[in-house]
Amino acid sequence: MSEVRKDVVVDIERAAAKEKHSLRAGLGLMALQRKTELIEYDCKEADCGICLFRIISGAENLSPPTKREADFLRAMRCDENERLACQCRVFGDVQIRIEGDPDD
């Protein structure tokens, strides 16, 4: 019997904008790239930090940081509620906030 993967809800806030998207459990946040412009990407390799976000709820539903991500977060003195969208896979509902205006 094949595994049935559920959809999860990703709630995103950035400045005055709020969006809710569904995503197949286990996929990376980058799978939402065509659905939202609230999360921006550049390097996609845990190098630039433009995709940094803050977890509001659901931290337990994100994949643990990769070594590259952990190295970046440590170097930037981020706290445990900050993650890089280009490195995270999502296994359950999450609520996240991104600093700054999407047009900046």
Ligand code: FES
């Ligand atoms: S896109 Fe550069 S760190 Fe995520």
